[in-house]
Amino acid sequence: MATVNFEIQLDDELAKTLEQVLTDDATMLEINEAVAKWCDPYVPFRTGALATDIVISPDGITYNQPYAEKNYFGVDIPHNLTIHPLATALWDEAMMRDHEEEFLAEVQEIIDRTSRSEERRVGKECRS
Numbered sequence: 001m002a003t004v005n006f007e008i009q010l011d012d013e014l015a016k017t018l019e020q021v022l023t024d025d026a027t028m029l030e031i032n033e034a035v036a037k038w039c040d041p042y043v044p045f046r047t048g049a050l051a052t053d054i055v056i057s058p059d060g061i062t063y064n065q066p067y068a069e070k071n072y073f074g075v076d077i078p079h080n081l082t083i084h085p086l087a088t089a090l091w092d093e094a095m096m097r098d099h100e101e102e103f104l105a106e107v108q109e110i111i112d113r114t115s116r117s118e119e120r121r122v123g124k125e126c127r128s
Contacts, residue, residue, distance in 0.1 A: 010104075027114040028058035031107055035092070036061050038103050042091035044071050045084040 036056050043051040043063070050071060053064040063072070071077050074089025081087055088094045096103065 024114060025058040027110065029056065030110050030114070032056050032058065032061055034103070034106050034110065038099055038106075039091050039095045041084055041086045042088055042094045043084060044077070044079045044087040044091075046080045048083075051084070 033056050036054060039061075040051060045051045050063055050065045050068055055062045055064065065071075067077075071079075072089060072091070077089070079087040079089070086094065086098075
């Protein structure tokens with residue numbers, strides 16, 4: 001089993017907004033679902049067990065196969081590129097190298113949408 005943690009450099013405004021939504025489990029779940037979606041083409045895929053046996057939660061993404069960590073760090077593992085031609089170790093880092101701008105735009109959309117939703121909820125509660 002391997003849990004992938006990743007670090008993203010954010011501008012100050014986005015970092016502040018992200019800090020505000022980090023306590024919202026629904027938002028974090030949606031962000032982690034986006035991470036899993038964007039990383040999927042980079043996750044090694046021979047039988048599909050590694051790429052599909054995952055748990056996505058507000059706290060992160062866990063790849064459940066016992067060999068997940070070895071694959072993630074690429075220790076003596078030749079990656080089969082037949083189904084996932086982009087498969088590699090450190091798949092989150094590879095995804096960010098290739099799609100950082102698009103990925104961060106999606107994260108920003110999630111944050112904007114959930115922030116507006118939260119503002120509407122708070123506004124509604126204040127009027128009640």
